[in-house]
Amino acid sequence: MLDPRDIYDVDADVAERVDAAAVRGAGPVLVHAVRGFVDAGHAGQVAVDHLVGAGPSERLVTFDVDQLVDYRSRRPAMTFDSGWTHYDAPELVVDLLADAHGVPYLLLHGVEPDTQWERWVAAVQQVVERFEVPLVVGMHGIPMGVPHTRPVSVTAHATRDDLVIDHTSFFGTVQVPGSASALLELRLGESGHDAMGFAVHVPHYLAQAPFPAAGLAGLRHVERATGLDLGLAALEPAAADVLHEVDRQVEGSSDVAAVVQALEEQYDAFTRSVGRTSLLAQASDLPTADEIGAELEQFLAEQSEGGDATG
Incomplete structure (x- = not known):
């Protein structure tokens, strides 16, 4: 492996302020949410936008994206107005x-x-060790067969079981596509660092549009894990x-309302039988997640022809 130090720069002045803020060898926690992997309901991006917009920030570390990004598979946007006027450079x-x-x-x-x-x-x-970060916490959204009318749940995972002891396990052993964030948590754990994450369960019929309730739910779990006050009332x-807008649109169709009710029944059945290896309880008389998703997505798409389906 090439030297990791050659793909990032640290601002020395900001680093001094981070060091000065450390108390008895304990540095700041690190929260992460990167774009590119699954992020249903834009949960991670909603969280990042809220945190960055909540107050002043200083750039501590800048990674060399020219070495890390495949521009041909994920082309940055450029603006043309009688000539090239802007390049939306990835960061x-x-x-x-x-x-x-x-x-x-x-x-x-x-x-x-x-x-x-x-x-x-x-x-x-190296950044975690340089600034004596005691805990690394990530979050993103995943599409699930859950109704928007129930509290937003999460799947919690961590490098030590006691970090997530208060969280219900919704899955048994599963194999999923990897992500850089998941690999980060795995490697940090192997090196003896505490790391954890929250996969926020987003109704799959709302997965493609911003769903602020998902970002809010994820950040509430981040608050509890870190002790930070992230000003979530603003979200x-x-x-x-x-x-409210989703409710309004669902109420406009008895067929879709029935589908949502079916999801509610599945969700409620699961909450009464915690310990199953699947979030969806066994219910052969209910429609499948794909059938529910297809019907709701078609309905919401029809409703959004004149505007955004979720407001």
């Missing part, structure tokens, strides 16, 4: 932020690396507005 960075009480923390965000995952993970581990109006 992968670590920012220094502070919570509502001034407690500093780090936020890793931007595009997921396309290449050199092991080298990038090693680079992030509540947007989450409520989208849920």
Whole structure:
């Protein structure tokens, strides 16, 4: 593996402030949500936008995306107006932020690396060790056969079982496509660092559009895991507005309302039988997740022809 130190730069002035804020050898926690892997309901991006917009931030680490991004598979946008006027350059960075009480923390965000995952993970581990980060926490959204009318749930995972002891396990052993974030958690655990993550369950019929309730739910779990105050009240109006609009559209079709009710029955059956290896309880008389998703997606697409289906 090539030297990880050659794919990132650290701002020395910001690094001094991070060091000065450390208390008795304990540095700031690191929260991460990178774009490129599955992020149903844009849960991770909703979270990042909220955190970055909540107050001042300083750029601590900048990764060399020219070495990490495959531009031909994920082409950045460019603006043409009688000539090229703007290039939307991809970024992968670590920012220094502070919570509502001034407690500093780090936020890793931007595009997921396309290449050199092991080298990038090693680079992030160097940052974790350089700034004595006690806990690394990630989040993103995954599409699930759940109704929007029930509390948003999550699948929690961690490098030590006791970090997620209070969370219900919704899955047994499964194999899924890998991600740079998942590899980061795995490698940090192998090196003795505490890391955890939250996969937010997003109704699959809402997976393609921003679903603020998912970002809000994920950040609430981040708050509980880290002790940070992330000012989440600011996200509540947007989450409520989208849920209200979805309710309005579902109520406009008895067929779709029946499908949502079926999902509710499956969800409620599961909550009464925690311990199953699948989020969906056995119910042969209910439609499958694919059937439900197809019907709802068609309905919401028809409703959104004159505007955004989720407001």
